[in-house]
Amino acid sequence: MTDSKSHDLKTQENRVMAVDEWVDRWKEGKIGFHQDQVHKLLKKHLDAILDGRKKIRWFFPLCGKAVDMKWLADMGHTIVGVDVSEIATKEFFTDQNLPYTEEPVPAIPGAKAFKSSDGKISLYNCDLYDFCSSIAGKFDGIWDRGSLVAINPSDRQRYATLIVSLMTKDCRYLLDTLLYNPSLYEGPPFYVPDDAVADLFGEMCNIQMLESVDALTERQKAWGIDYFTEKVHLLTLTS
Template sequence: MENSPTAASNEKCDDAKLQADRVVPKEEWLQKWEIKNIGFHNEEGHASFKKYLDLLLNGRNGQKIFFPLCGKTIEMKWLSDLGHHVIGVEISESALKEFFAEQNLSFTEETVAEIPGGKLFKSTTGNISLYCCSIYDLTSTITGKFDGIWDRGSLVAVNPSERERYAQLILSLMNKKCCCLLVTCEYDPRKHKGPPFYVPDSEVKSLYGKYCDIRFLEKIDSLSNRPKKWGLDYFFEVLHVLTLK
């Protein structure tokens, strides 16, 4: 009985609770960018993004794609070069300015009337718009709804206690034909407190299953030096695609 699928699922649910009270304050994220402790940033881009790009775009041109907690991910430049419209959100102003500098893009800066203290950085080409604010300050009234979402390091970064709020925001930003590529992390949460946080498939189903069709795409062995330094002996990235029912 202990080896039954139900028992294994229950064990994963119990493991997920180990990080339930973990909170990473805004100041800690800002400090990571300030001291360049940004091992979560992938300078080469994520291989799965290109692998599943056709799935994200579904043969459509000029799509509006959202990058939650975008940092300075280079995939934003890739998509803009293909003629798509990129919208991102990030609390670190330095991360956004570094993105434009590293990609040799000129940009404008403006305030956002609907978001106290919020700023909007826009490429002069007009197809990259990056908001500097809390992700929870965004609404579909401000950004409109999206045709695609690339959630590679966002759900696994938000505090576990905020996941329901986060998921509801993501759902509110999806248009009827939106495709969301979601990357979660699977490892032993007894050995690492996060972030990135451990998000089992059962959690994805709990957050999105009522509203979305969830399709498993791939489970990737991503045990590199970084998770090894955390004391982990296995680390997987799990990819799903979400579409509204």
């Protein structure tokens, strides 16, 4: 499937958010993208990711303080997340009432790893592109909500290459994308149509669109857009 509405992408294609801008958003509490509840589409399609497996290793790119991580850890899964904001990481452990340890990451200068005392959740504070499989292995499941849609459009191929490199051969990658008129709002979150997903991952992955829902709320209406569609795709490696 492709997005049925054709749009002018020039408003967004050169848009760049510096890492420091994301750090500042957390400092200033401008985190409207954070959700206090487990994402309903993750809940709905969890079985599609697990595929009968239990206690798998999950990766959360640009994880923020997503409550989804605790929800999955409570099921016995192991969670690894990456985010540039130390504030987000510490708030996650505080909000979830989880004791944790803090340690440097020798392979990434300046990076820190925050790990829950039970060993189920490890969050890395670093630039996402400094992270790799030699740091924390590969993953059986990936939940990408607010990550691909947050990175700079010019970095998408680099991002896709990284994500694929973190997938085990049986990994099941749940990708959340957003559709709206990008000429009306510069992002982030950015407009990611189905053909962009195919261009990024199609050579390496099988792509199945699981669901498309109307996600327009007052928050998005305030951006000046007239429709807002959320889609979830399931990606698996072709070989």
